[in-house]
Amino acid sequence: MINRILAVSATELRISRRNLWVLTASMIMTLFALALTFAGAAPTGALGVDLLTVSVASMTTLSVYLAPLLALMMAFDAIAGDVERGGLALMLTYPVSRGELLIGKFLAHLGTLAFAMTTGFGIAGIAAALSGGAGIESIVALIRLIGTSVLLGGAFLALGYMVSALAGSAAGAAGLAAGLWLIFVVLYDLSLLGAIVYDDGGFFTRSVFPWLLALNPADAFRLWNVAAAEGVALATGMTGAANALPAWVAPASLILWPPLALALARGAFGRVEP
Amino acid sequence: MSKDAVLQVEKLCKRYGNSDVLKAISLSVRPGERVALLGHNGAGKTTLMKLILGLTTASSGEISVAGLAPGSVEARRAVAYLPEAVAFHPALNGREQLKLFARLAGEPTHVVNALLERVGLDEAADRRIGTWSKGMRQRLGLAQVLLGRPRLALLDEPASGLDPISRHDLYSIIDEMAAQGTALLISSHALTEVEARTDRIAILRKGELVADDTLAHLSRRAELPIRLRLTAKGDAAAEIHARLGGARVNGASVELICHPDEKMDRLTRIAALGGLVGDLEMTPPSLEDLYRHFSGKDRP
Numbered sequence A: 001m002i003n004r005i006l007a008v009s010a011t012e013l014r015i016s017r018r019n020l021w022v023l024t025a026s027m028i029m030t031l032f033a034l035a036l037t038f039a040g041a042a043p044t045g046a047l048g049v050d051l052l053t054v055s056v057a058s059m060t061t062l063s064v065y066l067a068p069l070l071a072l073m074m075a076f077d078a079i080a081g082d083v084e085r086g087g088l089a090l091m092l093t094y095p096v097s098r099g100e101l102l103i104g105k106f107l108a109h110l111g112t113l114a115f116a117m118t119t120g121f122g123i124a125g126i127a128a129a130l131s132g133g134a135g136i137e138s139i140v141a142l143i144r145l146i147g148t149s150v151l152l153g154g155a156f157l158a159l160g161y162m163v164s165a166l167a168g169s170a171a172g173a174a175g176l177a178a179g180l181w182l183i184f185v186v187l188y189d190l191s192l193l194g195a196i197v198y199d200d201g202g203f204f205t206r207s208v209f210p211w212l213l214a215l216n217p218a219d220a221f222r223l224w225n226v227a228a229a230e231g232v233a234l235a236t237g238m239t240g241a242a243n244a245l246p247a248w249v250a251p252a253s254l255i256l257w258p259p260l261a262l263a264l265a266r267g268a269f270g271r272v273e274p
Numbered sequence B: 001m002s003k004d005a006v007l008q009v010e011k012l013c014k015r016y017g018n019s020d021v022l023k024a025i026s027l028s029v030r031p032g033e034r035v036a037l038l039g040h041n042g043a044g045k046t047t048l049m050k051l052i053l054g055l056t057t058a059s060s061g062e063i064s065v066a067g068l069a070p071g072s073v074e075a076r077r078a079v080a081y082l083p084e085a086v087a088f089h090p091a092l093n094g095r096e097q098l099k100l101f102a103r104l105a106g107e108p109t110h111v112v113n114a115l116l117e118r119v120g121l122d123e124a125a126d127r128r129i130g131t132w133s134k135g136m137r138q139r140l141g142l143a144q145v146l147l148g149r150p151r152l153a154l155l156d157e158p159a160s161g162l163d164p165i166s167r168h169d170l171y172s173i174i175d176e177m178a179a180q181g182t183a184l185l186i187s188s189h190a191l192t193e194v195e196a197r198t199d200r201i202a203i204l205r206k207g208e209l210v211a212d213d214t215l216a217h218l219s220r221r222a223e224l225p226i227r228l229r230l231t232a233k234g235d236a237a238a239e240i241h242a243r244l245g246g247a248r249v250n251g252a253s254v255e256l257i258c259h260p261d262e263k264m265d266r267l268t269r270i271a272a273l274g275g276l277v278g279d280l281e282m283t284p285p286s287l288e289d290l291y292r293h294f295s296g297k298d299r300p
């Protein structure tokens, strides 16, 4: 089983490299992370934190948008594309299970994302530390940012496989993936915001809203990074919601999302007739 | 039905929505046997193969592959498949793609070198498949069929789109596999493509198996007419036409169409004409005629 998963993984990794995905993703991460770090350099003095802390805060906001986007872009073609090319039918006549195929692809794509995150945030972090100082706390925050970004990417990779299996065509899967991104990253927050404004500080805002926020992997990612580091919380101005929840909630949500989404993807994949 | 068959299909039915794509198909293939599966586009050839591979499930009926349920891990180990339109990942090269299949099949990866050579791809193997011609991709598909000596090989229209030399190579690989005991089911939409290289011919017509026999038996059963063309000596064509009937062609020839049973009788009467006939040409029904007879183009 391990051999087959590794064989699929190695092949997918090679494809990611050939398609310049590894390079593109790493460059996008690095450029955005550097730009945000130095564009956001102004408030350092005002908050009394080092530049790396501010940089991590900006990069957290960046990652909320970029990690799901990159993950979905890598994942939407994974099943629908293979069906369209006719490759999946042939693969499935070999003694490899759908679960093994899925995990093989997942490991390769997650590895690509992890490489891009580490490179991008790492370079920006080092640049920030060199020019504006860093401390133990901000270094830990940077490492946490990288780790949680990989988890967030993992959740959206799996969601991408799910829509890839459901769509029936690569073009349809691309559309569904764009919809997923819009819902999780933009519309979900907007509708919660609307509800808060309507509720005007009532029961919903105090007791329901933080949980709903933690339910969305993108928000759980944000909460985790904010709640864990005071400096980052200050720099993002997002302390309220983070403090309303027990500390384990956001990490639990973000850690549970990738395996749960993978299970959903496996279920959808099982219904694909190549 | 023979007990030692590698592939045993019984009363197999497949419905998609409310259309019957396969209707009560029974078929068996023994080790080393090469069976041609013929039928027009849409007759159900690919569907039958996908059912045997376990890629889709039957509406009713039984399939056994080497005694195993189709699609089970053990059955998948025993079966090889060449899809109708093989498309591999364009970013991989041939060697990488074949190595992946070898690893999935649990074969050592060094076997791929010999296989690539066997299908004539040793030089192209390290170029990306995206740059290859359709014929080269077809060859790579054939190379993966050879992995691990399958007990049953399903080849879906392997000859379509191949040039004559590639086709010749294909047949020699098919023969080699059969000689090693692999049972082969080879689909085609033209009898001429597979006739000489198969032991038995099964014909699907709109999901029904309308024939399953050797070519010789099928020819006899079809009783298709034989064409005789007599070239007259001098200007005797008119007299030949008057005595034997038939149709005048080009002024100097007469064409007769006769039933196989009447063949000897006709020949005797032609011989009796003696010096009137300069030459005689006899054309048995072509493979195309035979295929059309069974596949239903000339039957309502």
Ligand SMILES: Nc1ncnc2c1ncn2[C@@H]1O[C@H](COP(=O)(O)OP(=O)(O)O)[C@@H](O)[C@H]1O
Pocket (backbone or CB within 6 Å): B016, B017, B021, B039, B040, B041, B042, B043, B044, B045, B046, B047, B048
């Ligand atoms: N997945 C499917 N859904 C619905 N109809 C299908 C599907 N696959 C094949 N068919 C139908 O089944 C019939 C047989 O198709 P196929 O087996 O591909 O024929 P062949 O390979 O002989 O050309 C066709 O009418 C085709 O439209």
Ligand SMILES: [Mg+2]
Pocket (backbone or CB within 6 Å): B042, B045, B046, B047, B084, B156
């Ligand atoms: Mg077909």
